[in-house]
Amino acid sequence: MLRVLGVDPGLTRCGLGAVEGRPGTPLSLVAVGVVRTPADDDIGARLVAVETGIERWLDDVRPDAVAVERVFAQHNVRTVMGTAQAAAVAILCAARRGLPVALHTPSEVKAAITGSGTADKKQVGLMVTRLLRLDAMPKPADAADALALAICHLWRGAAQNRLADALARAKGKP
Template sequence: MRVLGVDPGLTRCGLGAVKGRPGAPLDLVAVGVVRTPPDDDIGARLVVIEAEIERWLDEIKPDAVAVERVFAQHNVRTVMGTAQASAVAIVCAARRGLPVALHTPSEVKASITGNGNADKKQVGTMVTRLLRLDAMPKPADAADALALAICHVWRGGVQNRLAEALAARSRGGASPAVTLASGYRHTPSGRRTDDRPAT
């Protein structure tokens, strides 16, 4: 499985792709950061991010895209920019019929380090070790994007089978859904569906 991870942001949008499967060593495919000048118009910045994500999708040809799930912070301006960049990534993937998974930062940290409160250095160190890299990816946005991709590959099982089913359905003409790491799905109609097994 080949996954493109996106750590959304307006000034720096991290992109990282890995390939592998649960229980086996992972390989780095590519890593980088899209940068946009803070003084530029918001529309122009989003266009740059979209163009770069589209280029990566063309070159990487991922089976799925993993995007950091935006959550509320004290800095509303930062949250808005992150949400806008996140939406661009989701749209780019959905346009191609690719399944999109949204993972929270704590889920990614727990998956990579075993600690949901790990700091960026700990995440970067584990990403470097897991991908057998000579140096830690920088800036942190790049390492975070790789961590998202690794997290998605490792979650495997039901979620990956769901992603494959959605991709197959979209190739048949239906619109893909966006899978939330919590087990909920948001369908194109906006309806929220609980995919978790009944208890």
């Protein structure tokens, strides 16, 4: 069993979602929520609050790996700096504990969860709800996105391991 904490980074709302599973068995929800920081606080106070929140999640959830959304400079210029800085705090908190950190792009996550790299937020939310057998879609969207990141990481990791195993077997053949 692998337990993955997904982080949809942000200063106003940082989505956090932990999922447990292994290839070929149903996934299960461990925890989901958001860390919020007030928009009128200064950047220093906000980053400290994000750090405190993520540390608490890591203490509670004890994940085996952390998956963080990869932030691109091309995206919404108005918010991208805050997103990149919240992502930095998440990566720092995980790496400080020696946890493996993976970055996945939004289109990698969408493709893993829905089969389409251009799926919309609602479609991702519906698939997360279905895959984790939840009664309702996790809200806000940042929380659902964090779960999608965790699922994407579980599946991509599993696929990469199967590929590595297959290559190792092929190499081992006479």
